[in-house]
Amino acid sequence: MPKRPLILVTNDDGITAPGLRTLIGVMREIGDVVVVAPDSPQSAMGHAITINSTLHVEKVKIDDGPQKEYSCSGTPADCVKLAVREVLKRKPDLCVSGINHGSNSSINVIYSGTMSAALEAGIESIPAIGFSLLDYNWGANFEYCTSFVKTIAENVLENGLPDGVVLNVNIPNVEKKAFKGIKICRQARANWEEEFDKRTNPMGREYYWLSGKFVNMDGGKDTDEWALENNYISVVPVQFDLTAHHAIQQLNTWKFSE
């Protein structure tokens, strides 16, 4: 990479989130940074895009520094689309999303706004990484992981990524000296056993809060869940071709009779 790369930074926790601020700081060490991030938290937005309402983008100044920052009324996927077409007017050399406050490992990738931004960039053939720290607190300590975030981003800039692949990076919530390193993994087979907390509002109407328990059904030692439990940073190559290629042959034996 002869000149400084152009790096688009976004997230789903919103433009003021400490995790985003940390990521901007790391990316400024390796490139020219433009931030286009949601003006409010967009967690669990999945790969939503805004087609039935209008979108706003405002230039903002939140921290000192050379980065340009834009606040967007849309989802993380909207932010990437608007950044490429309207703000940058070209593809950045790298798109990083995060650092998310909370895990996006295993099945969480499906619900993740952080990863939807990275996937949206990948769909547009931009090398992309989503970063998440396994600590939901707004005051989470991101400093321990910044050197790992930097080396992963540098590797992507240097080596590129296979077509149609982005990285889902999750960081265990441990002290730096406990980190065992970086591990390339597959997504664990896990799900959420939902529980709905049923309540009655002051007007007598029933409502629910979604809650649940995470259940890892996967005993493999090559999964992101195993890596994180064992103090490794997990790196899962993620694709947006959802075809279950292994199932095609079996489905071709079916008889379809009207």
Next chain:
Amino acid sequence: MPKRPLILVTNDDGITAPGLRTLIGVMREIGDVVVVAPDSPQSAMGHAITINSTLHVEKVKIDDGPQKEYSCSGTPADCVKLAVREVLKRKPDLCVSGINHGSNSSINVIYSGTMSAALEAGIESIPAIGFSLLDYNWGANFEYCTSFVKTIAENVLENGLPDGVVLNVNIPNVEKKAFKGIKICRQARANWEEEFDKRTNPMGREYYWLSGKFVNMDGGKDTDEWALENNYISVVPVQFDLTAHHAIQQLNTWKFSE
């Protein structure tokens, strides 16, 4: 299947959508139907779930018939979660989503609320199918495709689906006599070239509407786009393990130096 199967029906266009009404009619021919669908349109919601606000579910009666119907304030994925835990109190034998007003082929699967409901069911190990008709009109003619919808659902009930796989079924917008049949396919590599329509509101503030052009970059004849263009119904087996397994070996050659 000795007794009548229990079939959960949902969608993303909302509980009054004609496509959902058609799907209810077809499913009533083969099983006992419970509907839990959004109370308003949720298109392009991706795999969003509602974690920061409350959820409401109301028993409603929209059409005559033996089916039970519930309207839900949440996203399509919320509907499936609430249906299984709170409405049915057990897993249905089949979950069908749709019939969507508009395509969910190729990359649209990523943005699709219809498919997110099917994927959510799949995550909970419920056999699931998303159906979509390539006609965005509210008054689209769904009658031509009902026999195909029925035979696909019957096949899933009889044969089951591989673990972690759901079906993405798209139906070309042609007259019944033009249908060439059903084709098992892979997801085409395609994307949307976004264009943002920039306007100024009456208060002088700039805003955008998202629009764009669909671009199929995939010349394969085994894709859903090819099938649809050639008047076949496309059936893509879709998985929620997003791991790009083919990329793991390459990533393992990277050097991570802090």
